[in-house]
Amino acid sequence: MHGHGHAHGPGGHAGHSHGVAADADRRWLGAALGLIAVFMAAEVTVGVVAGSLALISDAAHMLTDAASIVLALVAMRLAARPARGGFTYGLKRAEILSAQANGLTLLMLGAWLAYEAVRRLVDPPRVAGGPMLATALVGIVVNVTAAWCISKANRTSLNIEGAYQHVLNDLFAFVGTAAAALVVVLTGFDRADPIATLVVVALMAKAGYGLLRDSGRIFLEAAPTDVDPDLLGDRLVARPDVVEVHDLHVWQITSGQAALSAHVLVETGGDCHAVRRDLERLLRHDYGITHTTLQVDHVPEQVLQVTLPGDRTAADGPGHCEAPHGPVHREEPHHH
Structure with missing residues (x-):
């Protein structure tokens, strides 16, 4: 690994550090992805069995996390390709496309979950608070770990920042779900579950809008936000x-x-x-x-x-x- 940079001649230093950084980024993102995928599968199962929409909404949110990390990894691969043929800038905008896809999925899932939550507020089904609480607490741990993994990667890229925002939002969502689960366990107030879901939806909408706005500016060839x-x-x-x-x-x-x-x-x-x-x-x-x-x-x-x-x-x-x-x-x- 260490010898690899010196082949680049005078500019070797930059190429070296960047190559190592990109590989490290991939490894950190991969670790976060593995964690999230395993936990997500378990969470959907518990959510369905316990009848908790908040858990299912968290899992849906984690699905977009996983998607955002996969897109980030693919986009990093594409963006690193040298410019050739008709693509004179290379495929650097693959990352921005990925950020845009992320923003859209967040908004669409949010809309569906909001609809479900409102339906449950009107007619609340029974929720098993115990399993819901346990899963939400594990979820907090998983997301803290995943967020830590991603924060080790280079967050100046909009696409990695997108993945990071997803996981961070998820963390807040799980805290909300854990609180709701506690309410269900202590008071039997089943409507706490859809209320927690709506909190998650608000977070999803905010993150989705931010990603669409930033990627849209780049697609519309706007100046960087810090340049007038x-x-x-x-x-x-x-x-x-x-x-x-x-x-x-x-x-x-x-x-x-x-x-x-x-x-x-x-x-x-x-x-x-x-x-x-x-x-x-x-x-x-x-x-x-x-x-x-x-x-x-x-x-x-x-x-x-x-x-x-x-x-x-x-x-x-x-x-x-x-x-x-x-x-x-x-x-x-x-x-x-």
């Missing part, structure tokens, strides 16, 4: 020799991997290459954006003509972009 493209454009245009920045796009290839492209116009006497290096340094240092594509050109002569405000024809004459898309950031006149 307008402020970014203003900062770039304020650099020495830069006159205008347009067609500025910031998006995410996958979680934690942002890309940026822009068309930059430089003063007639300015050094295009120096400007590009300066902007790349700024983006890397202040925004952590290393994947940049900057087209840097000198200002076409006619832009320097005096133009009236609102008269765009002279500025956007020949030598400028055919159809600029996105806002145009111009240098403020007082910089001259």
